Amino acid sequence: MISDGVEDEEKWLAAGIAGLQQNAFYMHRALDSNNLRDALKYSAQMLSELRTSRLSPHKYYELYMRAFDELRKLEMFFKEETRRGCSIIDLYELVQHAGNILPRLYLLCTVGSVYIKSKEAPAKDVLKDLVEMCRGIQHPVRGLFLRSYLAQVSRDKLPDIGSEYEGDADTVMDAVEFVLQNFTEMNKLWVRMQHQGPAREKEKREKERNELRDLVGKNLHVLGQVEGIDLDLYKDTVLPRVLEQVVNCKDEIAQFYLMDCIIQVFPDEYHLQTLDVLLSACPQLQPSVDIKTVLSQLMERLSNYAASSAEVLPEFLQVEAFSKLSNAIGKVIEAQVDMPTIGVVTLYSSLLTFTLHVHPDRLDYADQVLGACVKKLSGKGKIVDSKATKQIVALLSAPLEKYNDIVTALKLSNYPRVLEYLDNETNKVMATVIIQSVMKNKTCISTDDKVEALFELVKGLIKDLDGTLDDEIDEDDFKEEQNSVARLIQMLYNDDPEEMFKIIGIVRKHILTGGPKRLPFTVPALVFSCLKLVRQLQGQEENPFGDETSTTPKKIFQLLNQTIEALLIVPAPELSLRLYLQCAEAANDCDLEPVAYEFFTQAYILYEEEISDSKAQVTAIHLIIGTLQRMHVFGIENRDTLTHKATGYSAKLLKKPDQCRAVYACSHLFWVDDQENMKDGERVLLCLKRALRIANAAQQMANAARGSTGSVTLFVEILNKYLYFFEKGNPQITVSTIQGLLELITTEMQSDSTSPDPSADAFLASTMRYIQFQKQKGGAVGEKYEAIKA
């Protein structure tokens, strides 16, 4: 059925074109022979093809365009005819003898165009006559095309200022009257289409209407180009008349399109000066009109206008553009009860963009916008429409982009209140946006209240919000988010330790609510933030007055201790251990022996109780040894306890090579280069010997288990340690001990059961080269090495 309809339409169009061309042919012949009577007859017949009701607007347009071209030729003929002495007034009458109205009016408009050009009558009279006579066509499509033709032929003949048709009798007012009237009539026809025909074809009709809309809009374009329309004329006549038509037509499609047209065709300056008029029309539009787009367009244009030049900004202030827009939006939302959330948000988003552009200094305006938005959103609960939430993100991102400074945004008291209407997912997105803004602009947030506010904004990332299910969260996304939080923590900084301590307190309060999944990401950031403060303080004198309230490293360490403890619930023993060690080192640098000892204790406890994985143990023990080696704050007793423990742990590692390595690493605990009181050569040797024993045992175990001994790598490593201490002047390490070890290695390597290991060989070779190198250096070192035979 439908395809038949389309085919039929093609057929009708073809027939129409054929009829048109045939009559055009006879018309041309009449034109060539200057036969006016025949010319009129055939042109009328040609135009009769436009009387069809069978074509859709789209196809009708094709037919119309062909007729239009022919009419141009006819117009030329009429012009020549008047030059030959035919009275234009007679011609004007003659074409009106046609019996059919549609051809008659096309001809009348054509002659009318020549009539105006002849200036035998005031342009306004001819125009008025034409626009009145066109009332005879009440069929929407035919009427729209006819009037569009009228608009087309008259547009260069309007009595505009500076036009040749302007004169005593013809003023720009007449031009405006004419266009307005044609516009009004066309709009009426266009709107009427909606109500004609069966209801089931509504969709098709709306499509057709949209195809025709530019015919109506053309009138507004013409008005927009009339030079003579100054602000007063626009304000007093043009705009009120156009709006009257727009409002009264009560048609959704027309209202939307025409409002948009008005905004697009007239100058920004006019919009600004007539804002209240334009805006007062908005709440009067049909509730279904997409007013948000209209207003957004308007605000966008005005924003761009404001951005175009600083000179225009006073105008905005003078007309109180912001408050007018703000009021209008409020009214529109009230009037359109069914406006979806997205509409509301889009409107406020546009308004916010506007105010940010126009009044960047008026933060209170921005806050007002957000406040109004919150008010409208209240009672609607969380927003579920994904488009609406996107708009909210846009709304909230706008101030960040504008000011490039979260600190400014933090002054907007309504900012977090808007956030409350977002679902959890979007809340997170928004939080990420905020953090990214901070990062991008390297904004330093330096007061506790701002930090507090900021955390309020990003709380979506800080803790679980109600109703989020864990399994919804993508692991990678989560990591990314938490990493960004960690980065954010680093951006919170104040030079004043007191302030900084407050900030830390607040951060801690917030991040501790994060739950086991977040803590491993956030706690380290906080810990290092604290340690930074500690480092800052450590150079300073203790407060001589002993002021209780002042920030001291001690206080911070207490806080740190509690903070790291929070990780217990995760649990994350390896991480905690590292953090304890970091803290211990910081305490060491602050000369706080008990504190440092406490941290070590915590670390040891963790090692003993929580770290059971052997690989983790190896890592941990090396960390412990490394840290402990650098500690200088401990007295002998404490140090002994700790080193003793460390050595003990080393020897108890599961794998022999690990044991061996940990033990020889322990040797460093007894020999700290730059501290004379920590050079216990004997215990160093003990450690190394113990390591040797373990290495031997490892070889034997390997031999027993696999039939071949492992490589000599461990021995070479121990040899290196020997050489190190030898060089450092440990009296216990003698040439003979080294010599003994070298021999041992050689023997091992020659043993049949040793499996070849090129890397071990290379290691040994380079060690040997080092010895040779040292020998050749000469001097004290050279002499020392000279004794080693290798």
Next chain:
Amino acid sequence: MNYLIGAFKPSCNISITFSDGKSRKQVPIKKENGHTVMVPLFQSQENIAGKISIEPIQGKKVDHNGVKVELLGQIEMYFDRGNFYDFTSLVRELDVPGDIYEKKSYPFEFSTVEMPYETYNGANVRLRYVLKVTISRGYAGSIVEYQDFVVRNYSPLPSINNSIKMEVGIEDCLHIEFEYNKSKYHLKDVIIGKIYFLLVRIKLKNMDLEIRRRESTGSGANTHVETETLAKFELMDGAPVRGESIPIRLFLSPYELTPTYRNINNKFSVKYYLNLVLVDEEDRRYFKQQEITIYRLQEETS
């Protein structure tokens, strides 16, 4: 026709010329045989003068019982064919009985002739003016020659010429108000007006304005009425809605109209009507007919 007469041994040629024939306006009329000829135009109270020439055929003489010229105003009803009714009949004797041997001219004049009715060529009736020259002969029958002429009478501008304004409708269906700017129009006039739609509940398709001529002939039981639509002028295309007003501008000049004739010699009347016709989508017609008076206004050029 002269040729046909000639076949019956015509013995002479008769020609009728008007004294101001060269300057007088000529208008076309349609003869019974369908040919259009140009004839002089007169109006009432004018002198009709001229010359009648009789020229015998070479070598023949015309002997007669007298020569006369008559001015006749005739009304001819087609359904009563051949039956002329002369409402005007004037005679001038031109010659006493005798013989005509060579071409002979007779001047004639009818002065200030009363010709109250206009020449009219209708559907069922014809009103004509004719000059009839008769050469009476006793035995061979008279020789007769006719010359038609046209009479048109002009009216002054009417002193009262009200507009026609009327509200009509079908209850709860269609309600319109229309207005024609005058009730009396001259032949080259323009009808200006408008139609205002007060209520539209039917789907209209278009609206035409028709000019209808109603010619009634005879009287009493023998009255014949013939109505012709002379003009069909489309005023509106498409379906209007309430509140629309549609302009009317109809030039009368292209149509072949006559003035309104009321009771011409108790024989016939010709009246004109404007018929406003609205057609709906089912091709139902709604119409309202209004009589208008048409008159002939003196043209400045003639």
